[in-house]
Each structure stands twice: as structure tokens, then as C-alpha cells.
């Protein structure tokens with residue numbers, strides 16, 4: 001029997017000052033001014049329509065991502081958050097995150113975002129090397145990133161995150177670790193430390209830069225992981241590190257196969273119903289089309305056959321052990337349905353099993369794709 005899991009809300013702001021060459025997110029280079037008021041009204045209309053899917057359920061976390069949400073003025077953020085609170089019931093303890101680009105934030109604006117209800121800021125630092133930031137097409141310099149982090153710390157927010165990349169073009173071992181050291185010195189409660197990957201349909205995809213080789217990447221990763229651990233950060237997902245108690249609740253809800261409404265251009269949603277249905281939604285991707293007022297691009301119900309793969313694809317990202325009973329609670333399927341695949345995964349050494357839990361092993365993490373293939377329909 002399916003139980004309805006915790007509910008989150010994702011809001012997408014689709015514009016950036018310029019497109020970074022590695023970026024395959026739904027972001028559009030700003031030409032002129034953002035149509036802030038018009039866009040926010042559409043996002044709120046979109047949310048109003050989606051609210052029919054959730055009845056009186058309470059939203060536990062909000063994430064405003066992009067694109068560059070910090071391009072929104074303080075007034076626009078206030079209108080957006082007031083509108084959201086009018087439409088849905090927000091948990092008084094809700095984590096409310098927004099992404100900020102260090103090149104687009106000033107002290108007053110950070111403070112006003114906080115007044116609007118933002119209590120967690122995720123700052124896209126990526127590197128503290130001026131040359132690396134230029135290669136990555138970023139619009140900020142190292143000092144702006146540090147200033148943004150200090151501002152976030154001074155505001156006394158519930159938490160803030162620094163986004164940092166490694167494995168950058170021509171990056172040496174010491175440059176990679178120096179970036180990490182400088183991030184740790186700013187004492188963020190959360191660090192997302194992820195490896196640059198070259199995606200198709202990006203500038204880097206068509207003209208790939210020279211990246212550090214596998215041995216160099218491994219050295220940066222193992223040394224960096226130790227540095228983070230020694231500084232008191234616990235890894236809870238492949239790229240996510242947090243001080244105890246500061247994990248990103250919004251992302252954890254995704255990875256535990258929780259529900260989320262997705263509003264704004266190209267946003268994805270997943271909603272479970274007590275009658276056993278799981279619905280996935282995708283919104284119209286391009287701002288022009290979206291602002292014509294037809295928001296839903298696609299939706300489909302997740303079949304019983306697809307649920308095990310979708311569940312484990314999310315759940316195995318988290319390093320914590322998982323309750324076996326959660327599989328049935330959140331997919332509505334009995335464990336018997338995947339018994340043979342589980343036995344295979346245990347036999348291959350990908351997971352271990354106790355009476356109540358499954359735990360992905362080191363071997364399982366290294367061969368995650370092979371592990372997940374077992375659950376493919």
C-alpha cells in the first residue's frame with residue numbers, strides 16, 4: 001500500500017546574464033530586462049493549477065533554482081514568496097533555499113531575500129581561481145564569491161551552501177585542493193563539491209577542453225574528501241557534504257523518492273496519491289511558450305514496472321542505509337516483486353541486507369550503473 005511521502009516545491013527562474021559553456025540546465029541568456037512581474041504571475045498561476053494535485057498537504061521545503069534566481073529584485077522575491085504562501089500551506093519550519101550567483105548579489109538584496117522568507121542560500125562559487133572562472137564563463141571573480149559567502153554567514157541564515165567544482169580544464173592537484181581549502185575557510189554549513197562533466201549540447205560538448213586525467217581526478221577526489229572529513233563535513237551523497245544537521249532537506253526529499261511540485265519553465269514534478277498513482281509532470285521549457293499561459297508540457301503516470309528503477313536510482317544516491325519498508329511505502333509494490341534482483345545485487349556485493357535495511361556497499365557505489373540495471377524494466 002502506497003503512503004504519500006513528504007512534499008517539496010521547486011520553482012525555476014530560467015534566465016542568466018550569460019550561458020556558461022558547461023551548462024546544460026534550462027537557462028536562457030538574458031536579453032534586456034527580466035519580465036519579473038509577468039513571469040512571477042505565471043509561476044503563481046502555474047502553482048495554483050498544480051495545487052489541485054495536493055489537496056491540503058503541507059509543503060516541507062522550497063528550492064528556487066535556475067538559471068539565476070538572484071537576478072530577481074527583492075520586491076519580486078517578496079511578491080513570489082507571498083503568493084506561494086497564499087496558495088499552499090508551508091510548514092513553519094520549512095527550509096527555503098534560493099540559488100545565488102556571486103556576480104548578482106549585494107548586501108541589501110541578501111537581507112531583503114531573507115525578509116521575504118528565504119532561510120538558506122546556495123552560492124555558485126565553482127572555483128576561487130580567476131583564470132578558472134574565466135574558462136568557466138562565470139561573471140564573478142574570487143573576491144565576489146568570498147564576499148557573498150561572508151554576507152550569507154553574517155545574516156545568520158539557517159544554512160548556506162557553496163557550490164564548488166573540481167576536475168576543471170588544466171586544473172592541477174594543488175589548484176583543486178586550494179579551491180576546497182578556501183571554501184572550508186569560509187565555514188559554510190554545506191558544501192556541494194562536484195566534478196565537472198562535459199555534457200552534449202553545451203559549448204564544452206562541441207569543443208571539449210582538456211581535463212585532468214583519471215589518475216589526477218582520483219587524487220584530487222581522495223585528498224579533497226579527506227580534507228572535508230577532517231574539517232567536520234560528512235558526505236551524505238556523491239557530491240554533497242554537510243556539517244552534522246545541515247544536510248539539504250530539499251535534495252534529501254528527492255533522493256528518498258519524496259514528492260515535489262515543479263513550477264516555472266521546464267520544471268519537473270512528482271506527486272503520489274493515496275489511491276496508488278504516481279504522477280510525473282514537466283512544464284513548458286522556453287520562457288516565451290511558458291508565458292503564453294499553457295504551463296504543462298507533459299505528464300504521465302509511473303507504471304508499476306518502472307517504479308523499482310526510479311526508486312533505487314534516487315535512493316542509492318544517498319549513502320545512508322535505507323529502510324526496506326520504505327520501498328513498499330513509497331512505490332506501493334511488495335518487496336517480493338524485486339526479490340530476485342535484490343538477491344543478484346547482494347550476490348554481486350553491491351548491497352548488503354539486514355532484517356530491516358539495505359545498504360549500498362563501496363563496490364555498489366563504484367558500479368552504480370550495473371546495480372541500477374538490475375532494476376531496469
Ligand code: SF4
Nearest residue numbers: 016019020023027067
Ligand atoms: S549561471 Fe548556472 S544556470 Fe546559469 S548558465 Fe551558468 S551554470 Fe547555467
